[in-house]
Amino acid sequence: MDTGAGLMLLYEDESVDVRSGTGARLQLSPCGSEFLLEAPAGPPGHPRETVRQRTRFAVSAYKDQVLSALAFRNRHAARPYLPEELVPPHQNQPSLCLDPEVVWPGGWSCDAQTGPGGVTTVRAGGGRAELTLSPSGEEFSVRFTCGLSRQQPEGGAHRCTTVTQVHSCCAVAPPWSYPLSLALRLRGAPPSELGAVPTEGSPGTSTPLPERRSRLPEPLPLTCPSPHRHRWRGEDLPPREEQLPPDVPSELVRVMWCHGATY
Numbered sequence: 001m002d003t004g005a006g007l008m009l010l011y012e013d014e015s016v017d018v019r020s021g022t023g024a025r026l027q028l029s030p031c032g033s034e035f036l037l038e039a040p041a042g043p044p045g046h047p048r049e050t051v052r053q054r055t056r057f058a059v060s061a062y063k064d065q066v067l068s069a070l071a072f073r074n075r076h077a078a079r080p081y082l083p084e085e086l087v088p089p090h091q092n093q094p095s096l097c098l099d100p101e102v103v104w105p106g107g108w109s110c111d112a113q114t115g116p117g118g119v120t121t122v123r124a125g126g127g128r129a130e131l132t133l134s135p136s137g138e139e140f141s142v143r144f145t146c147g148l149s150r151q152q153p154e155g156g157a158h159r160c161t162t163v164t165q166v167h168s169c170c171a172v173a174p175p176w177s178y179p180l181s182l183a184l185r186l187r188g189a190p191p192s193e194l195g196a197v198p199t200e201g202s203p204g205t206s207t208p209l210p211e212r213r214s215r216l217p218e219p220l221p222l223t224c225p226s227p228h229r230h231r232w233r234g235e236d237l238p239p240r241e242e243q244l245p246p247d248v249p250s251e252l253v254r255v256m257w258c259h260g261a262t263y
Contacts, residue, residue, distance in 0.1 A: 012252040029230040032081030056083035095160040133183040149222040
């Protein structure tokens, strides 16, 4: 089935809806562990082919489409879904101890610096996380080490990978609040641009250690505890893929990707 994406939507509940110009549609549950794939509509009188399956068991016929939808979700969601089956081997690393707590720098240091074009980067101790503020000051990206999704509870050795995410400065999750405030101070943004982000102090001021600690996002469980609660949107595709489907305005959309542009 050809499900080349023309439109991808991440809703506030962190479910994903992917549309293509062929009429195919792929949806991911909010937890990322299950998907529903609908083939393009066939001739009149023929039922529309659908596949509902656990994400980690996606077969080769539509694995690329599932991987693309999951990557889009993990790039913008609060917690990533990272089944080992879908993480490339070269990105899958062993970890003896994966403590989600990191410590950020207390002020101007080698771990917090500005670069060409107004880019500002803050790095946590140990190199396990970094935050980069865009030149516009409207969004930031983060890179951090994250364990793979596991059964709960599950023993044995841990595996980890590196996750990259992009977020708006208007909606800051707790793990990124302090490093973002430091990046904004280093960048010299005026108070009117900082919104609810703390602005006390200056780049050279040392912040107390407790305020510099944060817990990195942890992966979602490998299996969902409530798969019976997954709901799937049933609206058909509009005549032109450039048009938003009628169900989009009725729900809050956090991120929209359309023909290579992210909004």
